[in-house]
Amino acid sequence: xxxxxxxxxxxxxxxxLKKWINYASEPMDEAKAVAVMKQMYREMDLKEPLVIIxxxxxxxxxxxxxxxxxxxxxxxxxxxxxxxxxxxxxxxxxxxxxxSLQLYSQIxxxxxxxxxxxxYxxxxxxxYxxxxxxxSxxxxxxxxxxxxLxxSxxxxxxxxxxxxxxxxxxxxxxNVYWAGCAGLYNFxxxxxxxxxxxxxxxxxxxxxxxxxxxxxxxxxxxxRKPVKIHWKDNKLHRDMxxxxxxxxxxxxxxxxxxxxxxxxxxxxxxxxxxxxxxTIKNAEVRREFVRKVGIERIVAKLDTCQxxxxxxxxxxxxxxxxxxxxxxxxxxxxxxxxNASLSTPDNFVYHIEGVGRNxxxxxxxxxxxxxxxxxxxxxSKEGSDWWIHGDVNIVPRQQxxxxxxxxxxx
Amino acid sequence: xxxxxxxxLAEGEIxxxxxxxxxxxxxxxxTDGDRMLExxxxxxxxxxxxxxxxxxxxxxxxxxxxxxxxxxxxxxxVLD
Numbered sequence: 208x209x210x211x212x213x214x215x216x217x218x219x220x221x222x223x224l225k226k227w228i229n230y231a232s233e234p235m236d237e238a239k240a241v242a243v244m245k246q247m248y249r250e251m252d253l254k255e256p257l258v259i260i261x262x263x264x265x266x267x268x269x270x271x272x273x274x275x276x277x278x279x280x281x282x283x284x285x286x287x288x289x290x291x292x293x294x295x296x297x298x299x300x301x302x303x304x305x306x307s308l309q310l311y312s313q314i315x316x317x318x319x320x321x322x323x324x325x326x327y328x329x330x331x332x333x334x335y336x337x338x339x340x341x342x343s344x345x346x347x348x349x350x351x352x353x354x355x356l357x358x359s360x361x362x363x364x365x366x367x368x369x370x371x372x373x374x375x376x377x378x379x380x381x382n383v384y385w386a387g388c389a390g391l392y393n394f395x396x397x398x399x400x401x402x403x404x405x406x407x408x409x410x411x412x413x414x415x416x417x418x419x420x421x422x423x424x425x426x427x428x429x430x431r432k433p434v435k436i437h438w439k440d441n442k443l444h445r446d447m448x449x450x451x452x453x454x455x456x457x458x459x460x461x462x463x464x465x466x467x468x469x470x471x472x473x474x475x476x477x478x479x480x481x482x483x484x485x486t487i488k489n490a491e492v493r494r495e496f497v498r499k500v501g502i503e504r505i506v507a508k509l510d511t512c513q514x515x516x517x518x519x520x521x522x523x524x525x526x527x528x529x530x531x532x533x534x535x536x537x538x539x540x541x542x543x544x545x546n547a548s549l550s551t552p553d554n555f556v557y558h559i560e561g562v563g564r565n566x567x568x569x570x571x572x573x574x575x576x577x578x579x580x581x582x583x584x585x586x587s588k589e590g591s592d593w594w595i596h597g598d599v600n601i602v603p604r605q606q607x608x609x610x611x612x613x614x615x616x617x
Numbered sequence: 618x619x620x621x622x623x624x625x626l627a628e629g630e631i632x633x634x635x636x637x638x639x640x641x642x643x644x645x646x647x648t649d650g651d652r653m654l655e656x657x658x659x660x661x662x663x664x665x666x667x668x669x670x671x672x673x674x675x676x677x678x679x680x681x682x683x684x685x686x687x688x689x690x691x692x693x694x695v696l697d
Contacts, residue, residue, distance in 0.1 A: 464665070488686070490695045491629065491666075540685070548667040560695060561685035579683030579692030597667045598695040599627050599636045604653065604676040617668040 209399055210319040216398050220329050223397070227334055227390035230415050232436045235260070240416040240429060247413055248427075251301050253294070257426045263453035264419045267428040271421045294422045306410045307388050310402055314392065317400045330394050333441075334387035389414035439463070446472060446499070462495040476500055481508040484559065485539075490598060494546070494558050502543070502557050511535040517569040521545065522552045529616075530569045532562070540564055542572040548617050570611055576600070577609075586611045618646045618653065626652055626662065626679035634665040636679075638672075645679075652679040 241258045248256050261267035314323060389411050396402060421428040435452045437445040442464030444450055449458030449472075460472040471479075471492070476499050484505060487493040497505060505511075512534045519529035531543040542562050549556040562572040563580075570586055577584045577600055584607050591606040592614040602609065624645045626636040638645060640660030646653040654660070654677040663669045683692040 490684075546666075560682070563685050563692070575685070575692075576682040576695075577680055579694075584680075594662075594670055594672060596626075596636055596662050596670055597664055598682045599662075600680040600682060601626070601654070601662065601672060602678045602680055604678050615670045617664075617670045 208319055209317060210322060212322065212398060219397065220326075220394065223330060223390055223394045224333055227386050227393070228438075231386065231418070232433050235431045236416060239412065243409070243412045243416050244420065244427060244429060246409060247298070247301065250305070250409065251294070251297055253424065256423070259426065259428045261428055261430045262455035263433075263457040264430050265453075265457040266455050267419070267421050267430045271423070271428050274426075294424060298420070298422050302385055302410070302413070306406055307385060310392050310407060310410060311388070313402050314395050314400055318395065318398075326391060326394065326398075331387045331391040334390045385410070386414045433458070447475070448472070462499065465491045465495050467492050467495055471496060471499065481505040484509075485561075490558060490560065494556065497557050497559060502555075505559075506533070509535040514540070515568045515572075521547060521550065525552070527555070530572070532566060532569050532572050533559075538564065540566050540572070542566075542569070542576070577602075583607055584609055618648050621645045621647055621652070624660075626654060627681055636662055636664045636667075638662055648678075651681070653677070654679060 237260060240260070244258050245255045248254065259267075259270060261270055318326070392400075392402065392407060393411055396407060417429055418432055419430060431454060433451045433453050437443065437448070437450045439445075440463075443459065443461035444463050445460075446462065450461040451459040460467055460469050462472060479496070479500050481500055481504055484493060484496055484500070487496055513531055514534055515530075515532040516528050517530045518526050521527050521529070527545065529545050529547075533541045533543055535541070540562050541559050544558045544560070546556040546558055560576070562575040566572045566575055574584060574586060584602070587608050588611070590609040590611075591603045593603070593609045594601040595613045595616045597617070600613075621644075623635075624638040624643050626638060626645060628635045638654060638656065638660045640656055641658045642656075643660045644655045646655070654672075656672060656677070657674055659674045660672050661669050662672060682695040684695050685691075686693050
């Protein structure tokens with residue numbers, strides 16, 4: 208049982224983090240990628256596939272869709288039947304139950320629980336946060352929306368109903384999620400944990416060389432890594448350009464870790480019309496719009512009238528307006544709130560949310576956030592404690608009378 | 618009520634971020650359109666973009682904030 212790391216081992220943790228983050232954008236070693244993909248198929252008791260390499264996840268999707276649609280009649284019947292069977296869930300299960308869980312159990316049995324918990328937090332959680340939350344989910348979401356909006360509408364007329372349903376399942380299995388685990392196991396190996404070396408090598412190599420895959424019986428499509436990933440404070444971020452760039456020009460647009468539409472990134476802040484704020488339905492995209500355009504410019508441009516304000520303490524006792532109830536845009540009312548978690552003493556970050564036209568005070572607006580059009584909750588001095596965590600209100604079960612101020616806001 | 622496999626109170630629509638509960642014996646249930654948290658020993662609620670808050674032992678409802686949509690002229694849940 209390993210109970211403590213040496214100083215030398217401890218000093219290597221940042222290097223392992225850096226190494227696995229760099230793997231996300233290192234040039235693909237094509238021979239190794241093809242070999243590991245074939246090995247993964249063999250481990251799933253499937254025959255070796257034909258591995259096709261695309262320049263981006265989008266190209267990989269397109270290739271697989273075109274193979275299913277473009278030459279359906281000429282397509283070799285065996286290949287066509289293989290394309291009907293996508294193996295996404297089998298691959299997921301292989302990575303999860305057959306590899307990652309078994310490797311974790313080896314960590315579990317050989318590392319003292321306190322050390323395991325420390326490494327989990329220092330390696331897995333940090334990699335998970337940076338790679339999985341930032342990169343993987345954005346790739347999924349971008350591909351989903353493009354497949355649904357662009358490909359479906361462009362190709363639907365050419366597809367019979369069966370192929371149409373196949374198109375809906377043509378998603379690459381984005382692999383970045385497992386890189387968090389790979390970083391942890393890789394460090395565990397360095398620290399002396401004895402793993403099943405065949406499983407470990409397969410898991411590490413797969414995570415290093417394959418970033419996403421569209422997998423079918425007998426054939427699979429993988430893609431080269433991005434040519435550039437732009438991070439800021441461990442979040443995907445680039446103003447006036449793609450945050451993730453692939454060789455074929457495809458990529459992602461993100462600001463401060465939030466996937467945003469291309470126009471919000473590519474239009475200069477001074478050319479953005481503040482009134483466009485009200486057309487953005489997603490709260491985090493709206494926050495990035497406010498951050499880019501500037502709250503002062505929005506308030507000035509939209510001829511805002513302040514109806515109510517509540518101050519609060521932020522940053523070692525400094526009193527600032529935490530909430531403002533504003534009226535603009537023809538009588539519409541909005542609650543302007545400081546994001547207490549993202550703001551810094553030099554840079555306040557704001558949310559703006561629409562509230563009901565009948566709201567006349569900040570309390571009324573906070574109640575609207577809880578109730579919407581219902582009257583379930585009310586405020587009283589003797590009410591129960593409650594908490595605000597972003598857009599989630601945490602309220603004691605069966606209690607509908609709450610204190611005016613939440614116990615904690617984050 | 619259905620017990621969830623994870624302990625998420627809510628997930629972001631496009632960011633992949635989630636409000637997660639961490640604590641001993643924490644269970645999150647899907648209820649009628651909402652989620653219910655059972656935290657017999659209290660828990661921490663974490664999120665990629667919000668500071669962690671501590672919740673004392675108890676049972677809680679996770680109520681997603683509503684906002685007024687001036688175009689639909691109706692309340693809807695805040696999307697992130």
